[in-house]
Amino acid sequence: MASITLTVNKKKYTIEADPQMPLLWAIRDIVGLKGTKFGCGMAQCGACTVHLDGEAVRSCVTLVGRAEGQEIVTIEGISDDNSHPLQKAWIEFQVPQCGYCQSGQIMSAAVLLRENPHPTDRDIDEAMMGNLCRCGTYTRIRKAIHRAAEIMNA
């Protein structure tokens, strides 16, 4: 056990945790933010994606110790009121079905749009292929990312 200070969504949390614990479980079970999901535990599905200093890190394989001193942003932190362009576009296209993968999808898409405000379909593939969706919302995710880019660039 170690005392670890995490900054999640601009708020500081000092937690007692096994430093070998993946960030995912620290965020979910200790910090108590449940929007970040467990899907595979081996960085295959992307459901656990959070931002670590702005990068779309897979929290299921990231040790909690690595996150100390860095800015963690989870789905709960991207807006208070679904006002992020991606959230607006996700609502417009009614993207989610079961919704379980969508936190990760949105966190990945946010990095794409930050680095490429005008993504092509191929850019979207290259950013989003790490996020699985069993329900099959892919074609809507694509449309919604294009739409979010429009909203952002407007």
Added chain:
Amino acid sequence: MINVKKWVGILALLVVFIFTGSAFTRPFLSGKAAVMPVYGTSPAEGSLAGGSPGNANGPSYRESDMMHGESGIPGRKPALLHRETGKVPDSVLSKRHFLEVYKVLMSPRCMNCHPSGDAPLQGEDSHIHTMGVQRGLDGRGLYALKCTNCHQPQNTPGLHMPPGNPKWKLPPSYMKMVFQGKTPRQLAAQLLDKTQNGGKNKAQLIDHVTHDMLVASGWNPGEGRALPPLTHKEFARQFKLWLDKGGYLPD
């Protein structure tokens, strides 16, 4: 004149080698330990030296790379030494050492991050990395699929988990250092080409393969992954021998 001397020197050395083998070369070289500290000391050396030398092509290095040195044998003419490494060049052995190096470089642990395309490879069969991971400009991935989003500073425990290293990345897009699909000759030339190898001279290349932690991570690949065919130490030694013997390009 120099040209002739050089050829004579090389041929003389070859003749000595062919007819005497390692039994002779070991004492021959031991007297010059400061110059050639590792030559002929490994069991692998015997197997390399024991066979037919094959057909030696002309030297691949430039004349200006060479300088005169002592032969190390009383009464023998001074040998030509490589200016940078100070070693006796030997095209046959050099090429053979590179072929050992090549086996390692083309193993999945090395080649998977030196792909011909812009996607890294995975697994013992070197299939294209799932998730469409891309090299990106700096070799650190693209967008939401940066290498270190999954690859941690250390291996993640468990089978098929992402292997890790603090420096985990691909060669950058402006210097791709492709291994996949390269013949030994092409790969050797690429490694030596400062415009393609990050401006490294031979000493820096040797240092890189010997001490770089990302290179070393090939020998700490995470659970369930096969190791390269040589140990890291042996790989580094063969690499150095390749260069020490002139850095010849295999045929």
Added chain:
Amino acid sequence: MRLKEMIKQPASRGDLDRRRFLQLTGLSGLGLVLGLGWKPGDEEAIVAAAGTTAVNLSAYIIIDSSGTISIMNPQPDMGQGTFQSVPAMIAEELEVTLEQIRIIQTGGEKQYGRQTSGGSNSIRGNYQKLRTVGAAAKEMLILAATQRWKVPVSECYASGGVVYHKPSGKSLSYGELAVEAGRLPVPQQPVLKDPRDFKIIGKNYPRPDVPLKISGKAVYGIDVELPGMLYASVAHCPVFNSKLVSYEDADTMRVKGVKKLVRFQRALGAHKYDAVAVIADTYWAAYQGKLALKVKWDYDGNDVFDTDVYEQTLRELSGKEGTVVHSDGNFEAAFSSAPVQLTALYELPMVSHSPMEPQNCTALWHGKDLLEIWVSSQGADRVKDEIARNLGIPRDNIKVNILFSGGGFGRRLYNDYAVEAASIAREVDAPVKMIWTREEDTQLGPFRPPTFSAMKAGLSADGKPLAFQHKVISPSMGSTLEDKKDTSGESSSMTEGISTQAYELPNMKNEYVFSQIHIPLAAWRSVTSSTVAFAHECFIDEMAAKAGRDPLQYRLDVLLTKDSDTKRLLLKLKEVSYWDRPLPAGWGRGVAQYEFFAGLGGYVVEVSSTNQSGIHIEKVYMVIDLGTVVNPDMVALQVEGAATMALTAAIKSAITFTNGQTRQTNFHNYPLVRINEMPEVEVHIIAEGGPKIKGVGEPGLPPFAPALANAIFAATGKRIRKLPFNINKV
């Protein structure tokens, strides 16, 4: 203590009351539902989720005096949209908007009857019933207003949760009328709205769960958190039917946070599988404890099962006479004398459901025989049934809280994981959340049954069908899951739809050959149609090819001379896919349809072949025949999803066994289609309204793979008869 009392008097452990539950389901803002129900005394039954017996109209609607309108949703949402579409049917007739209502998931209470989302039944099974519920309540509210105002009913109308008196302009909100309305008798035959007046049904109404699901606020089973909760990770044996001999837990107990181990049995259908749970104060500790556990299993001879061998068995059985499930005319004579004979064997594998949310459940025992469950499941009633049956406690002593499901696809019809959590928590003095790993989810089944299909057709010289046979060779769901010894009844479920297509095929004799297996098998989205439709529709294509006819025109002109829904569907597909428009060289298009218990859908798929023998899917057109549609956009989503799932099953994944153990473990070796592989799906809905209403969730699945394979044949001349296949190397 009965459950009702238990809820009124907060339990000593857990202390999770209704208020907390409602907050958990994302419905924050709703206080305890203390308002007035429609029948005096009924509200408590609703609120406490305890057992009144009769299904009554009022049980679905609660209006409290502050005007809050709550609608009960008996159909769990696993992504198929029932969180909107089911309450919509009540709200439409009640004359409230979806923004005005609170949606409360039912918990398996008897008064709501079947509360299972499955069989594409949530809309078609509830359409008349729930509209009637809403209409009856609206009539009672209007009647209450007329009594207060002393005006005739004909002068009043309801809109937006308010009753208006037209001549005077007076109005009363539903909240103001609730008490009086609740005392009125429930009209047995309320007048339903003319569909032309619908404000919600038939519209692309935004779903209330979407804002929750894009902000991390939607609560899934895995997200439940109770005070003092412990976590469980379970060691199961990947070789089915193994016996646990012993385990060595010294290393496990050394993991910091591990509290204890519980040995129990996983109950799946009639099966009981030995297992050990590691209980700890964090999930990570429980999981580490499980990894450190050394279990000695006795495989009991089950470690020799191998898929390759089993497939050979199925191939051999294909020559055997089976149970005749349909016989018309004289197949044998017609086939043997047919000038053109065609035979083919199609092989479809086992697959796993693999919803994104791994199986999990949280259980809390309030005393010795009172149990509360929080779970992602497709059916609260089934959770109760399975736990009651396996743990021997009365059904009414179980309270079930249904949360959003991170995917279901049939997997969450089987609540073995809920029984597991209940079994584990019984031995622990705290609430316990049990979470499976992805590996367990992938390896432990139940799986979709493998089916092989031996096809035969006799054609005349000009290509007309003279004889037809579809023989299914497979193990069955019932025989494995319910351990039925008599397998004669299995033939109908394992030959779903093969004898009831609209095609006019003379001398048709269909058969079923049963094959034993010990692997647990179960329904997977679109059940047996997901496999037998592939054989059926590809073989029809083979017949068309043999006849030298265009495959769509062959179906329309030769096989469907009479009018039918299928014919109409194919004509629509022909139109929307521009079937007659020439394609570039190297391209091909394929068609397939399938009609089965859930409904009717069909696809046209366009592909191009690359010079490296890879296939690229260019475009997908889909027509689904519904009759009536509640939310067209949600239908499109369901079809897009079914196509994606069908594509994964066609080109990616099979579940296979070596040494009795599932080879696949996680998404690296059980891959799913990713975003770059999914083409655009253009969805067309046939819905002219009227009483006919068909299912949505499943009909989009069976015809996709055969349409794809038929397109590949058109593009390359290569016939695919075994799934999955490598689309990059056909």
